[in-house]
Amino acid sequence: MDDRMFRTAMGKFTTGVTVIASEHNGEVHGMTANAFMSVSLDPKLILISVGENAKMNEILQEAQKFTVNILTENQQELSMIFAGQIKDRKVIFDTFEGMPVLEDALVSLACRVYDSYAAGDHILYIGEVINLSVQDGEPLTFYEGKYNQVTS
Ligand code: FAD
Secondary structure (H helix, E strand, C coil): CCHHHHHHHHCCCCEECEEEEEEECCEEEEEEECCEEEEECCCCEEEEEEECCCCHHHHHHHHCEEEEEECECCCHHHHHHCCCCCCCCCCCEEEECCEEEECCCCEEEEEEEEEEEEECCEEEEEEEEEEEEECCCCEEEEECCEEEECCC
16 A cells, blocks of 8 residues: 555545634734544534645644634635745634634634644644534535535
């Protein structure tokens, strides 16, 4: 089993797309992530997985809080901006529970870092959800390295 086969296999798992956002010293930083899952109802915990070389780690380790913004089908461009695929775009963030959130996201979760673990070449962050907002809309999806939409 080589890296390529592992990536191909994992790409068969259809996911939504999120932007993780956090702020430290007045700098808002966003990062696109699809490694996101719900973990626990009591307490309300979620998990994100961040590559060990991502800038987001420095921000999370300092701020100890972050938001998860689940993107709608109309927000592919935001996913590309925060994955570094579209450069030099200004993005305006709203504030929720004192944290940066993306306007019009399907869901925004405001989290504090509950725990973190090094796992291979990624860091797993467990977030305790302190508040959330939900809006109407359809999700952006990601499958086999391509964006898509839920069709019914
Ligand atoms: P950078 O690469 O420095 O920043 C990311 C980009 O966001 C840069 O272009 C930066 O200019 C821009 N940006 C940041 N903040 C702002 C702001 N305030 N205003 C405007 N632009 C800003 N990686 C993971 O580790 N885990 C995952 O689960 C994951 N899932 C992914 C899912 C998809 C669909 C895609 C496309 C990528 C995914 N990635 C994931 C890769 C990850 O998004 C990129 O490697 C990203 O560039 C890492 O961000 P960084 O924190 O290192 O910061």
